[in-house]
Each structure stands twice: as C-alpha cells, then as structure tokens.
Amino acid sequence: MAVFTPVGVDQAAELAARLGLGALRALTPITAGIENTNYFVTTQRGEFVLTLFERLSFDELPFYLQLMKHLAGKGVAVPEPQADAAGEILHRVQGKPAAIVYRLAGNHVMAPGAWHCEQVAAMLARMHLAAADYPLHQPNLRGLAWWSETAPLVRPFLAPEQRALLDDELAFQQHLAASPADAGLPRAAIHADLFRDNVMFDTDVHGHQRLTGFFDFYFAGVDRLAFDIAVCLNDWCIDLATGRLDEDRAAAFVAAYETVRPLTGDERRLLPALMRAAALRFWISRLWDFHLPRAATTLVPHDPAHFERVLRERIAQPWHPAQ
Numbered sequence: 492m493a494v495f496t497p498v499g500v501d502q503a504a505e506l507a508a509r510l511g512l513g514a515l516r517a518l519t520p521i522t523a524g525i526e527n528t529n530y531f532v533t534t535q536r537g538e539f540v541l542t543l544f545e546r547l548s549f550d551e552l553p554f555y556l557q558l559m560k561h562l563a564g565k566g567v568a569v570p571e572p573q574a575d576a577a578g579e580i581l582h583r584v585q586g587k588p589a590a591i592v593y594r595l596a597g598n599h600v601m602a603p604g605a606w607h608c609e610q611v612a613a614m615l616a617r618m619h620l621a622a623a624d625y626p627l628h629q630p631n632l633r634g635l636a637w638w639s640e641t642a643p644l645v646r647p648f649l650a651p652e653q654r655a656l657l658d659d660e661l662a663f664q665q666h667l668a669a670s671p672a673d674a675g676l677p678r679a680a681i682h683a684d685l686f687r688d689n690v691m692f693d694t695d696v697h698g699h700q701r702l703t704g705f706f707d708f709y710f711a712g713v714d715r716l717a718f719d720i721a722v723c724l725n726d727w728c729i730d731l732a733t734g735r736l737d738e739d740r741a742a743a744f745v746a747a748y749e750t751v752r753p754l755t756g757d758e759r760r761l762l763p764a765l766m767r768a769a770a771l772r773f774w775i776s777r778l779w780d781f782h783l784p785r786a787a788t789t790l791v792p793h794d795p796a797h798f799e800r801v802l803r804e805r806i807a808q809p810w811h812p813a814q
Contacts, residue, residue, distance in 0.1 A: 494520045495545045495785065496528045496585050503532060503541060506582060510573045510591060512536045523688065526709065528587075531594065538594035540570065540706075543587040545785075547709060552588050554629040555708050556580050558622070558680050559592065565621040568614065568704035570595060595704040597693030608727050608740050609747035610702040611690055615682075615723065616751035618705070619716050622680040631683055631712030635668050638775050645778040653799065660771050660802060667764050672757045673715070681719040684710040686726045717758040720748060721765035724810075725773075725801055734800035736810050745812040754812070763809035770805050774798035 504515035513535025521529040521540075528543040544552060556572045560580065563571040570592035572580035582589045600607050630636075642661055646654055667673050682689075682705060689707045692700040728740040745754070754762075777795035784792055 494522070494528050496543050496587055498528070498530055498541065498543065498584060502584055503530065506541070506584060506589070506591065507532060507534045507539075509575050509582075511576070512539065512573065512591070532591065539573065539591050540594050541584070541589065541591050542709075543584055543589045544709070545587070547588065549581065549588045551629070551632075552581050552590075554627045554680075555711055556590055557627055558625060558711055559708050561625050562618060562621050567618050567621050568595070568702070569618075569708065570704065570706050592706070595691040595706055597691040597703045599688050599690065600692050600700060601687055603687065603727055603740070605740050605743040607692065607700065607702075608744040610692075611685070611723060611727060612720075612744040612747035613751050614702060614705065615685065615719060616748045618682070619679055619719070620752055625680050627680075629712050631681070631710075631714040631718075633683065633710055633772060633776060634712065634714060635664060638664070638772060641775050641779055645775060645782055648778065648782045656799070656802065657771075657775075660767065660806075663764075664768050664771060667761070667768070672761060676715040676717060676757055676761065677755065678713055678715055680711055681714050681716060682708060682711055683714060683719060683722060685719065685723050715758075715765065716752075717754070717762055717765050718769060720745070720758075721762060721769040722772075724762075724766055725769050725798075725805075729801065729804075731797070734797065734804040736804065736808065738810065741810060742813065759812060759814075763805065763811060766810070767802060767805045770798050770802035774802055 500515065500518050503518045507515050515534055517533035519531040521531060527545050530541045532539040532541045559569050559572055562569045573591045574580045580590060638661060642657055646657060649657065684707065685705060690705055691703045693703045695701050724741050724744060728737050728744055729735060730737060774795055777793045777798055780792040781795050
C-alpha cells in the first residue's frame with residue numbers, strides 16, 4: 492500500500508462521481524504496505540479506499556474483486572467493491588487497474604489477546620464456508636511454485652546458515668505438497684495474508700472491541716484452508732520479538748474456529764508443517780521486497796529477519812492443537 496502511482500484530486504473526483512459516491516471531500520495517500528497504491532477517499536456518501544494495482548493485471552483481478560463481492564453477499568464482513576452504472580467493479584486510473592471499496596470502521600489491534608483471536612478465528616471459519624461455492628478459480632499466486640521460483644533470486648543475499656535453512660525448508664515443503672495427506676486437505680479461496688494490519692476492530696458502547704471486518708484480499712487464492720489458519724497463528728498468536736508461539740492464544744484461536752468449522756484429522760496433523768510453510772512464504776517475500784525493492788515514494792520494506800525467527804521456532808517447537 493505504498494504510493495507507486497500518484498493520483499490527482501481531479502482523477503479521484505471523476506471516478507467517485509462515476510460510481511455515484513458524490514462529491515470528493517478528501518484524498519489521502521496510505522503509506523503502509525508494499526504491494527499497491529492506496530488512498531483513503533472521503534465523499535458525500537462516506538469513507539472509501541481507492542486501490543491502484545501495481546502487480547495484478549486486469550485479467551487476474553476479477554477473481555479477487557468478485558470474491559469480496561461474493562463474501563459480502565453472504566454476510567461476511569469485508570469491503571464490498573463499488574460498481575458503476577454498468578455494474579463494473581474494476582476500473583482504470585492512470586492506466587492502472589483500480590477499485591474503490593468501502594472503508595471498514597475502527598482500527599488495527601496490534602497487541603491482540605485471546606478475545607481478538609477468537610473473533611478473527613470464528614469469522615475466518617465463516618469466510619471459508621462462504622467461499623466453498625465461489626465459482627471462480629485461481630491458485631495461490633504466492634504458493635509453492637512462487638517460493639521455488641523466488642528462492643534462487645534471494646539466495647545470493649543470504650549467509651551460509653540462512654541458505655541452508657532456505658534450501659532445507661523448501662525441500663521439506665515440496666515433499667509435503669507431493670504427499671497424499673496434503674492432496675486431501677480441504678481447499679477453497681483463502682485470504683492468505685490475514686495479518687493484524689488486515690483486520691479492523693471498533694469499540695462498542697460497552698467498551699468492548701468488536702471485529703468489523705477483513706480487508707486486502709489481493710493475495711487470495713484457492714489453497715488449503717488450513718494454510719490460512721497457519722498464517723493467522725504465525726501472526727495473531729506469537730510474541731513478535733521472538734517469534735515464539737503463545738500457546739494459550741493459539742489454542743483459543745483453533746477452538747473458536749472449530750465452533751464454526753471443525754478441522755479434519757489431516758488438517759490437525761499437518762498444521763505444524765503448514766505453520767512452517769506460512770513462515771517460509773513470508774520470509775521469502777520479505778527477502779525479495781528487502782533486497783530487490785521497487786521504486787515508490789513511501790515504500791518501507793518489512794524486516795525479513797522476523798519470519799526467519801518464526802520459521803526457526805516452528806521447526807524447533809512444532810505445535811499441535813489439542814483435541
């Protein structure tokens with residue numbers, strides 16, 4: 492969400508008017524993130540987010556935008572893309588594919604407790620069930636094939652012990668992906684990037700923080716549902732300084748998920764390996780962004796050392812959810 496492509500007020504105002512959102516009142520660049528150009532857009536009708544897609548193409552984007560529309564139609568709290576008079580939800584700004592979605596209320600919770608984890612887990616399970624009949628199909632574009640292609644590009648920047656970790660874990664994940672147990676895991680469209688900064692909470696009249704929704708679905712793809720759980724466990728249920736799993740939060744997360752959608756036996760058994768997979772995926776992507784960055788006016792790459800620590804922790808201390 493760094494600004495790669497500046498957008499003028501007149502351009503934003505024209506798009507807002509075309510979508511029936513009323514007169515533009517404010518346009519504010521969003522400096523967080525590293526994938527797309529994003530702006531907060533305030534109009535007569537409310538608060539929205541404008542995204543210009545820097546990597547995804549016009550052909551790829553219907554999967555993501557229609558997924559958000561599908562989930563919103565099933566009552567899952569996600570930002571619904573805004574359509575023009577012809578019903579189109581994919582637009583063009585500065586020659587780039589673009590979309591405007593509702594802005595979720597509230598803020599990020601960067602120091603979550605069990606209560607936050609339970610809310611995220613239950614809605615994640617509802618999202619997985621709602622995605623079961625989503626008709627479009629696109630693989631997880633940041634899955635194993637991408638890891639295998641990208642690892643050689645970042646490998647020259649690593650110390651010998653890091654190269655050994657990367658090579659060994661990639662071989663482990665390739666072996667896992669070829670196993671019958673992995674092939675039998677339930678699959679559907681998943682978020683695949685549901686970190687703390689992609690979820691919003693708001694405070695109700697009683698002072699309780701309530702989940703208001705998930706956003707940033709632009710890494711979504713059809714993959715193992717348990718991989719989505721693993722991504723969440725590696726972010727929502729860890730000590731950020733060390734990468735160590737907070738087992739109380741992790742247990743609360745899985746228990747809340749299972750109140751909506753019980754895990755299969757193979758999902759339980761393979762969850763430690765999928766937590767390693769999730770750590771590897773984000774270590775590789777952060778290495779790529781850090782060592783091979785793109786030009787942007789506000790780009791701040793994430794530290795890849797964080798997910799190296801997480802991966803080493805998951806290998807050293809595998810965690811299975813209790814029955």
